[in-house]
Amino acid sequence: MQLTVGPNMYFWDAAIWRDFYLRLADEAPVDTVVLGELVCSKRLPFYQHHFQEVIDRLRAAGKTVAMTSLALITLKRERKLTAELVDMGLEIEVNDLSTLPLIPEGQPFSVGPLVNVYNEGTLRWLAARGADRICLPPELPLSSIAILAAASPVPVEAWSWGRLPLAVSSRCYHARLNERSKDNCQFICNADPDGRAVDTLDGDSFLAINGIQTLSASCANAAHQLDGLRQAGVSALRLSPQFRGFTRLCQMFRDLIDGRIDADTLSANALPDAPGGRYADGFLTGHAGVDWSAEVKRAGLG
Amino acid sequence: MMELVCPAGTPAALRAAVDAGAHTIYCGFADETNARNFPGLNFNRAELAEGVAYARRRGAKVLVAINTFPRAGAEDIWHRAVADAEAAGAHAAILADLGLLAYAAEHHPNLRRHLSVQAAAANPDAINFYANTFGVRRVVLPRVLTVAEITAINREIDVETEVFVFGGLCVMAEGRCSLSSYITGKSPNMNGVCSPPSHVQYVESRGELSAKLGGYTIQRNGKDAPAPYPTLCKGCFSSQDKVGHVFEDPSSLDASDLIPALAEAGVTALKIEGRQRSRAYVAQVVRSFRAAVEAVDKGLPVPPGTLASLTEGQAATTGAYRKTWR
Numbered sequence: 001m002q003l004t005v006g007p008n009m010y011f012w013d014a015a016i017w018r019d020f021y022l023r024l025a026d027e028a029p030v031d032t033v034v035l036g037e038l039v040c041s042k043r044l045p046f047y048q049h050h051f052q053e054v055i056d057r058l059r060a061a062g063k064t065v066a067m068t069s070l071a072l073i074t075l076k077r078e079r080k081l082t083a084e085l086v087d088m089g090l091e092i093e094v095n096d097l098s099t100l101p102l103i104p105e106g107q108p109f110s111v112g113p114l115v116n117v118y119n120e121g122t123l124r125w126l127a128a129r130g131a132d133r134i135c136l137p138p139e140l141p142l143s144s145i146a147i148l149a150a151a152s153p154v155p156v157e158a159w160s161w162g163r164l165p166l167a168v169s170s171r172c173y174h175a176r177l178n179e180r181s182k183d184n185c186q187f188i189c190n191a192d193p194d195g196r197a198v199d200t201l202d203g204d205s206f207l208a209i210n211g212i213q214t215l216s217a218s219c220a221n222a223a224h225q226l227d228g229l230r231q232a233g234v235s236a237l238r239l240s241p242q243f244r245g246f247t248r249l250c251q252m253f254r255d256l257i258d259g260r261i262d263a264d265t266l267s268a269n270a271l272p273d274a275p276g277g278r279y280a281d282g283f284l285t286g287h288a289g290v291d292w293s294a295e296v297k298r299a300g301l302g
Numbered sequence: 303m304m305e306l307v308c309p310a311g312t313p314a315a316l317r318a319a320v321d322a323g324a325h326t327i328y329c330g331f332a333d334e335t336n337a338r339n340f341p342g343l344n345f346n347r348a349e350l351a352e353g354v355a356y357a358r359r360r361g362a363k364v365l366v367a368i369n370t371f372p373r374a375g376a377e378d379i380w381h382r383a384v385a386d387a388e389a390a391g392a393h394a395a396i397l398a399d400l401g402l403l404a405y406a407a408e409h410h411p412n413l414r415r416h417l418s419v420q421a422a423a424a425n426p427d428a429i430n431f432y433a434n435t436f437g438v439r440r441v442v443l444p445r446v447l448t449v450a451e452i453t454a455i456n457r458e459i460d461v462e463t464e465v466f467v468f469g470g471l472c473v474m475a476e477g478r479c480s481l482s483s484y485i486t487g488k489s490p491n492m493n494g495v496c497s498p499p500s501h502v503q504y505v506e507s508r509g510e511l512s513a514k515l516g517g518y519t520i521q522r523n524g525k526d527a528p529a530p531y532p533t534l535c536k537g538c539f540s541s542q543d544k545v546g547h548v549f550e551d552p553s554s555l556d557a558s559d560l561i562p563a564l565a566e567a568g569v570t571a572l573k574i575e576g577r578q579r580s581r582a583y584v585a586q587v588v589r590s591f592r593a594a595v596e597a598v599d600k601g602l603p604v605p606p607g608t609l610a611s612l613t614e615g616q617a618a619t620t621g622a623y624r625k626t627w628r
Contacts, residue, residue: 072475074424074451082427097400098428116477116491118371121401139480139489144374151374166481167474167535169549170424170446171628177544182628198541198548200519201512206539207481209548214474216484282487288516289484 162240339494469575
């Protein structure tokens with residue numbers, strides 16, 4: 001079982017971004033790292049000058065590096081940017097299907113969790129087109145993941161850690177909440193390095209926003225589902241970057257996979273740094289995504 | 303004249319829409335293959351064939367929405383839906399899933415293919431990809447684009463575009479949202495439902511009525527105030543010191559004033575949302591929009607709206623068509 005680090009979904013200061021990835025290269029026992037900007041094309045100019053250094057360092061550490069496309073490509077500038085990304089010659093992780101026609105036939109690419117791969121037909125079509133790695137949508141239950149992994153000619157990944165990417169919009173919620181227009185957002189999303197919490201009127205944690213993206217309030221944690229994911233034939237767990245304690249978290253997942261710690265230990269030790277401070281694994285178990293299997297078990301309901 | 307594409311959740315609504323002047327009707331089968339999979343709604347195979355015949359006699363066309371994402375291990379249900387749509391004489395199937403598009407193109411090449419809004423093809427590269435790869439002839443544009451962007455898209459593509467002008471409004475890119483399944487376990491992509499009534503609960507306390515979805519409070523109103531349906535993304539929430547409709551107000555789309563601009567933008571067809579609506583609602587909206595497209599066709603202004611009463615006391619919005627929405 002391998003570990004893949006997904007693209008950082010948030011907007012961090014360039015120096016912090018650079019340190020995060022250099023540390024990942026030097027210390028984290030992960031196999032693949034997906035770099036690049038997923039959420040907002042306006043963020044890129046702030047940190048993209050660090051790309052080459054980070055790519056070199058990750059590769060020198062023996063890690064596979066891919067670059068993500070944006071999650072939602074609408075502007076002409078964003079289409080041009082995507083074409084330039086493909087020209088970089090690195091493996092592209094497609095997270096918006098309009099990236100696909102820009103990738104020459106025969107050039108391998110990977111498919112990210114924001115592409116709708118719900119069934120064997122779609123998965124086989126993408127593999128035939130050149131996909132060499134597919135991260136399934138976080139919404140899928142283990143039962144579907146097993147069918148897809150069995151049908152897949154290429155390695156399949158499952159979302160295993162981090163706030164769940166639930167939706168994208170053309171509207172920027174960070175700008176809206178700050179009564180600014182999207183074009184004049186003044187990069188306010190930078191203030192929330194793990195997203196900004198959205199609670200219900202009763203004060204329950206509910207969702208989180210990150211620019212145009214809506215995330216779960218809870219942090220997805222597949223630790224208790226590791227056996228199921230293994231049996232399903234999943235080749236890699238995807239861990240989504242968070243602001244604090246991420247290198248340590250990668251080590252914990254490596255220890256879990258290798259049997260050095262159990263899921264309860266990982267969950268307890270990782271909780272203080274987990275965005276939102278609560279866990280969910282309900283998508284994997286086929287319930288509401290927000291459900292957390294360990295809690296159900298403890299309550300004697302499972 | 304711009305083509306008016308109207309919803310029908312039942313055979314009676316189909317007939318009402320045709321009689322009220324719809325050029326085209328869209329509907330779905332009564333199962334998880336379409337994105338309005340509600341109890342008591344949609345068509346069986348015989349009803350679809352009868353509906354197609356009724357529409358045809360009056361010069362109207364029928365489109366069949368097969369626009370959810372086939373479940374792993376159960377693709378045959380969706381494959382059968384495509385075959386049955388063709389057998390019933392449907393003018394086209396409205397599809398969203400890559401694998402299903404590939405299947406339909408290979409096994410039912412003579413059935414015209416439209417790209418569902420659920421595929422959220424939001425730029426010319428995406429649209430040309432679907433057109434070139436799967437022979438898609440028309441694209442229903444996602445509700446995330448401005449009129450200027452639609453104009454630009456139409457300059458770069460060779461297929462027809464269809465846009466929503468009235469009814470429910472998705473705030474998120476369609477087909478790319480799992481908010482509903484995060485809270486209820488049921489999603490548009492997998493189950494054809496969003497914020498399903500089976501998971502809604504109303505709780506009265508201290509003179510206030512709370513609407514809950516999956517146990518979470520989505521909105522709270524005075525006991526006697528009108529309470530809009532608790533669709534997740536239209537709810538009232540708090541974030542730090544702000545309380546309000548974080549994602550979108552409980553408004554619905556009315557772009558009737560923009561019909562001339564949309565015609566100018568090269569849009570072929572105007573779509574009305576609402577397969578879950580009554581036939582009386584459908585008939586009234588269709589009549590009103592038919593008058594509007596006829597007026598625009600003659601170069602006259604859009605007749606003043608008669609539709610305010612149909613937005614259920616909600617505010618109407620032109621949504622993403624105006625850039626300030628973002």
